[in-house]
Amino acid sequence: MNWTQENGILLIPLGLAWLSVWWLMPSAKQRPRILGGLAAIASIVMLQMMLLPPAGDLIRNVLFYVFAATAVLCAGLMITDKNPVYAALWFALVTLAVCGLFLLNSAPFLAASTIIVYAGAIIVTFLFVIMLAQQSGSTASYDQQPFQPGLASFGAFVLLGALFFTLQEWGGIDGKDASADARPGQFITVPADIHPNPLSQPPSDNPKEIGSLRVLGRSLFGDYLFAVELAGTVLLIATIGAIAIAPRRSQGTL
Amino acid sequence: MTAHALENQLIVGATLFVLGMIGFLTRRNLILIMLSAELMLHGVSVNLTAFSKYHGNPQGQVFTIFVLTIAACEAGLALSLILSLYQRRKSLDVFLWGKLGEDDLPVLSGPAAPPPVTHPDPNADLPQLTPAGRMPKTPGGTQAKT
Numbered sequence: 001m002n003w004t005q006e007n008g009i010l011l012i013p014l015g016l017a018w019l020s021v022w023w024l025m026p027s028a029k030q031r032p033r034i035l036g037g038l039a040a041i042a043s044i045v046m047l048q049m050m051l052l053p054p055a056g057d058l059i060r061n062v063l064f065y066v067f068a069a070t071a072v073l074c075a076g077l078m079i080t081d082k083n084p085v086y087a088a089l090w091f092a093l094v095t096l097a098v099c100g101l102f103l104l105n106s107a108p109f110l111a112a113s114t115i116i117v118y119a120g121a122i123i124v125t126f127l128f129v130i131m132l133a134q135q136s137g138s139t140a141s142y143d144q145q146p147f148q149p150g151l152a153s154f155g156a157f158v159l160l161g162a163l164f165f166t167l168q169e170w171g172g173i174d175g176k177d178a179s180a181d182a183r184p185g186q187f188i189t190v191p192a193d194i195h196p197n198p199l200s201q202p203p204s205d206n207p208k209e210i211g212s213l214r215v216l217g218r219s220l221f222g223d224y225l226f227a228v229e230l231a232g233t234v235l236l237i238a239t240i241g242a243i244a245i246a247p248r249r250s251q252g253t254l
Numbered sequence: 255m256t257a258h259a260l261e262n263q264l265i266v267g268a269t270l271f272v273l274g275m276i277g278f279l280t281r282r283n284l285i286l287i288m289l290s291a292e293l294m295l296h297g298v299s300v301n302l303t304a305f306s307k308y309h310g311n312p313q314g315q316v317f318t319i320f321v322l323t324i325a326a327c328e329a330g331l332a333l334s335l336i337l338s339l340y341q342r343r344k345s346l347d348v349f350l351w352g353k354l355g356e357d358d359l360p361v362l363s364g365p366a367a368p369p370p371v372t373h374p375d376p377n378a379d380l381p382q383l384t385p386a387g388r389m390p391k392t393p394g395g396t397q398a399k400t
């Protein structure tokens with residue numbers, strides 16, 4: 001009984017989130033979207049109260065909460081928007097918020113490259129295809145009738161609840177373990193004098209140095225050289241495949 | 255970076271992943287399905303960079319760069335596939351592609367199958383002679399006694 005009381009409180013925001021996603025999904029009849037939005041905001045606020053109390057730098061925590069809330073809210077709006085053009089724009093906002101999280105994780109190069117690749121290339125291409133394919137402007141009928149929205153979101157939130165519960169057991173998202181700091185180390189302790197190859201970057205003590213170009217480049221072209229070559233080959237093959245698959249179009253048609 | 259901050263980031267990553275999964279399962283627009291897959295990749299990337307910060311080594315960020323590469327490949331291939339699918343049916347509805355066979359293609363099995371081709375006899379147009387005379391000797395066969 002004690003166990004259910006401790007862990008059952010996690011079910012309330014998850015249930016609220018499920019209801020709001022199901023309510024906000026586009027459907028044939030018009031639903032007042034404000035109810036779903038209120039439920040979503042309530043569930044996000046409850047989850048945020050269950051997060052661990054912020055420790056350390058104040059500005060950093062505020063930035064983390066802003067970026068995380070933006071990412072989650074825009075993701076929810078993206079999957080529930082009727083219009084695919086708006087969904088792509090919401091996805092661009094999710095990408096920007098995730099890049100903010102990357103910056104907080106001291107990965108500036110990764111944030112810049114993600115913005116360039118996603119917002120600069122992928123979103124633009126998606127928008128291009130959407131505008132080519134749906135020139136009428138009105139939302140199509142298949143965009144207003146999602147497939148099994150209640151069942152799919154229920155299953156997904158069951159998965160989310162399982163993930164949260166696992167995290168709670170691991171460290172305690174409700175502050176159970178707030179006193180004991182986990183060791184900021186490694187799951188498997190590697191001996192310090194082992195380097196896979198002479199180009200490998202030795203682990204540094206400076207935490208600000210992780211995401212720098214020098215460390216990333218040494219790791220990419222030292223430890224992961226073979227994987228880099230494979231990724232380049234995959235890019236080349238994907239380019240050739242895309243050119244081969246893409247339809248030859250006659251004048252004036254898509 | 256303490257375990258608290260790591261865990262908050264893991265929660266955000268899991269939420270993004272699950273929202274992308276909902277979009278992937280429910281939406282019927284082909285392009286939105288691909289966008290939801292990219293959303294799931296974002297959740298995974300947040301997890302990887304959080305672990306990279308926590309462990310203090312760049313391997314998580316290197317893996318995120320690989321995720322980015324594969325996502326770019328996937329987007330290019332998926333968009334060309336979507337374009338060629340759109341050209342066939344003039345719609346982005348994924349339900350139109352529920353079965354792999356197409357209606358306008360001939361059915362390869364069933365009653366409409368063509369009859370088996372019979373090979374004509376190559377000697378059909380040669381004159382047929384009535385057999386006459388002795389039975390020829392066949393090598394190794396039964397020998398006619400003389």
